[in-house]
Amino acid sequence: xxxxxxxxxxxxxxxxxEFARYVGLARTTVSRVLNGQPGLKPKTIExxxxxxxxxxxxxxxxxxxxxxxxxxxxxxxxxNLLTPPVVRKLASLQRLLRExxxxxxxxxxxxxxxxxxxxxxxxxxxxxxxxxxxFNEDDLTRHVAELGARETPHLVIDHVGIKGANTVSLxxxxxxxxxxxxxxxxxxxxxxxxxFNSPARSVLDRxxxxxxALAARGxxxxxxxSAHDGVYPRVNDFEEGRRIARAFVESGKVPTxxxxxxxxxAIGAMHGLQEAGLRVxxxxxVAGFNNLDVCLMPTPALTSIDQRIExxxxxxxxxxxxxxxQPLRARSLVRLIEPLLVARGSTGPxxx
Amino acid sequence: xxxxxxxxxxxxxxxxxEFARYVGLARTTVSRVLNGQPGLKPKTIExxxxxxxxxxxxxxxxxxxxxxxxxxxxxxxxxNLLTPPVVRKLASLQRLLRExxxxxxxxxxxxxxxxxxxxxxxxxxxxxxxxxxxFNEDDLTRHVAELGARETPHLVIDHVGIKGANTVSLxxxxxxxxxxxxxxxxxxxxxxxxxFNSPARSVLDRxxxxxxALAARGxxxxxxxSAHDGVYPRVNDFEEGRRIARAFVESGKVPTxxxxxxxxxAIGAMHGLQEAGLRVxxxxxVAGFNNLDVCLMPTPALTSIDQRIExxxxxxxxxxxxxxxQPLRARSLVRLIEPLLVARGSTGPxxx
DNA sequence: CTGAAAGCGCTTACAG
DNA sequence: CTGAAAGCGCTTACAG
Numbered sequence: 001x002x003x004x005x006x007x008x009x010x011x012x013x014x015x016x017x018e019f020a021r022y023v024g025l026a027r028t029t030v031s032r033v034l035n036g037q038p039g040l041k042p043k044t045i046e047x048x049x050x051x052x053x054x055x056x057x058x059x060x061x062x063x064x065x066x067x068x069x070x071x072x073x074x075x076x077x078x079x080n081l082l083t084p085p086v087v088r089k090l091a092s093l094q095r096l097l098r099e100x101x102x103x104x105x106x107x108x109x110x111x112x113x114x115x116x117x118x119x120x121x122x123x124x125x126x127x128x129x130x131x132x133x134x135f136n137e138d139d140l141t142r143h144v145a146e147l148g149a150r151e152t153p154h155l156v157i158d159h160v161g162i163k164g165a166n167t168v169s170l171x172x173x174x175x176x177x178x179x180x181x182x183x184x185x186x187x188x189x190x191x192x193x194x195x196f197n198s199p200a201r202s203v204l205d206r207x208x209x210x211x212x213a214l215a216a217r218g219x220x221x222x223x224x225x226s227a228h229d230g231v232y233p234r235v236n237d238f239e240e241g242r243r244i245a246r247a248f249v250e251s252g253k254v255p256t257x258x259x260x261x262x263x264x265x266a267i268g269a270m271h272g273l274q275e276a277g278l279r280v281x282x283x284x285x286v287a288g289f290n291n292l293d294v295c296l297m298p299t300p301a302l303t304s305i306d307q308r309i310e311x312x313x314x315x316x317x318x319x320x321x322x323x324x325x326q327p328l329r330a331r332s333l334v335r336l337i338e339p340l341l342v343a344r345g346s347t348g349p350x351x352x
Numbered sequence: 353x354x355x356x357x358x359x360x361x362x363x364x365x366x367x368x369x370e371f372a373r374y375v376g377l378a379r380t381t382v383s384r385v386l387n388g389q390p391g392l393k394p395k396t397i398e399x400x401x402x403x404x405x406x407x408x409x410x411x412x413x414x415x416x417x418x419x420x421x422x423x424x425x426x427x428x429x430x431x432n433l434l435t436p437p438v439v440r441k442l443a444s445l446q447r448l449l450r451e452x453x454x455x456x457x458x459x460x461x462x463x464x465x466x467x468x469x470x471x472x473x474x475x476x477x478x479x480x481x482x483x484x485x486x487f488n489e490d491d492l493t494r495h496v497a498e499l500g501a502r503e504t505p506h507l508v509i510d511h512v513g514i515k516g517a518n519t520v521s522l523x524x525x526x527x528x529x530x531x532x533x534x535x536x537x538x539x540x541x542x543x544x545x546x547x548f549n550s551p552a553r554s555v556l557d558r559x560x561x562x563x564x565a566l567a568a569r570g571x572x573x574x575x576x577x578s579a580h581d582g583v584y585p586r587v588n589d590f591e592e593g594r595r596i597a598r599a600f601v602e603s604g605k606v607p608t609x610x611x612x613x614x615x616x617x618a619i620g621a622m623h624g625l626q627e628a629g630l631r632v633x634x635x636x637x638v639a640g641f642n643n644l645d646v647c648l649m650p651t652p653a654l655t656s657i658d659q660r661i662e663x664x665x666x667x668x669x670x671x672x673x674x675x676x677x678q679p680l681r682a683r684s685l686v687r688l689i690e691p692l693l694v695a696r697g698s699t700g701p702x703x704x
Numbered sequence: 705c706t707g708a709a710a711g712c713g714c715t716t717a718c719a720g
Numbered sequence: 721c722t723g724a725a726a727g728c729g730c731t732t733a734c735a736g
Binding site for chain 2: 721722723724727728729730
Binding site for chain 1: 408410411412413414416417418423434440443446447450455456457458459460471472475476477498501502589590594616619620623627645646648649650651
């Protein structure tokens, strides 16, 4: 019976009872082998191992966890907009969790489904919930409170300003201060803001950073900056950047520095400006945000802000893992990640 | 007791027993309300509903499924390389599954971890497994066979040629035939192949398509095409495209049409060619693959092949859902998706 | 070193 | 319309 037909797992065996009968041992013994407990005869272990290969038996996770085993599961909510930075954060986090033998449950939060997702996570008895990206602030605040009441740890990545939330985020305000200082040092005093017309907290924080940097030099945001942002939904960020750049050119008032909400808009704008005969960076400087691969493509390459995603996720892990299975910490914790300015050819001294 | 303090869920309640005691009903009754079974007094239903709000009680999914409820879970394996098309397929599929009240378990397959992932899926008693992208062919074949032996349905998206696998994929061979016909009709007879130096089945299929299209006009692949592909690992596809384009220019033998493995390489190449003083499409035509947003960015915009991802996922759903909970179908099924050529300014008639 | 018994949190016949 | 009992597939004391 236990000879050699290892190729076709007998799919009949569905429970440890059947499996134990197949091996000819008590369920208890089998369970102990499966869990690597000490004090088993090598021969017994060998028998069970071989039977697993023969039958392809996989224990039922639902019974395991019902019986008190940790679920070792973390629920991850990600925002609707699957931009490269969000995907990279998700992938990095999942990898780190898996290295610690945690499974992740991943759900995209869309308008109106966040309660359902959280309930699902709770029913799966996740040991923590992580939010990556930007969400409806009220929903998020409510979920954070509910998780707290259930003593389930949570972590909010990227969305700052949520009451009571443990947060890890790029310091977006500082990011823009750093970028502005870079441009101000080059002598720029007039700035085009491209596609910053969003009420999202992440964008507002960045506008604050811009304002702070200007204020530090005695300048006023409203006087130094201008915008021609579209009001329609953006279909393609590249196109949008080009469109806005053109609007500046046509208006006849072209600032010396263009600051875009992201790299795609920046590159679109750069193309728009170059098509209008302006030279980058001799006539205008252009800067993006996120430091995507695409930054290396235009000529000159695009100056951008790197989110340091690996570092963000590293910190996320350091903050999250110690909380799992522990009594909930009383005070919430906010960690900000230092932005990294990657200066390339698209920004330079203002023409005198 | 059941007055009004709805804000603070009493996190103590962790089981239906405790919950039933709280409401003052039998567990059976509570269970029936939770499952929406008929024949309950409205007042009873009301009582339970209110208690749920008061306590925030969420039933334990592990007990539910152990007791025989369907897990309504699908395992999704995605390839390591999280390119935009892969992410879009994943997101679309998960959305469709959720609309049918299926939960998805998502795991990235990395070299050597696929067995572990499949075991995890099996232990979670998934009702099907979906593979998105390209994987080690032997692993994939083995997993497909194992799932079959366990009567668990599966679906392979994108990876054609797996024995016994239910497959939905873009017809990559045809995609290249269509693109080649487009270029051949324009009079092109010399072709640069950019970054097709991969042994992946998806790339080989595309090379076959190129060969077929040439053969149909009495031309021979080896005589019409040339390559300067790098042997190093690619860090940045844009840079790689530019580098390869430069190699062609420096070699002094510049084909009239450049066909790239993807949009990023194509755009990099286009920039490289333009920087060398060649005009697109007057001097050279350039074509990409995937029809990403970035295609609209260069001047002229990039001709590309659209994978019709929504259609792919739609078919995936139509093929997969009917299999769930059904006896396993004997013959495997292969569906190919028609590619869509999106001709833009980067391709044009060959200079006479 | 191995086995029989209890119990995790649910649902589902089966009685009342 | 509601309740007591059995059982899903495991693990963990507790005996032998």
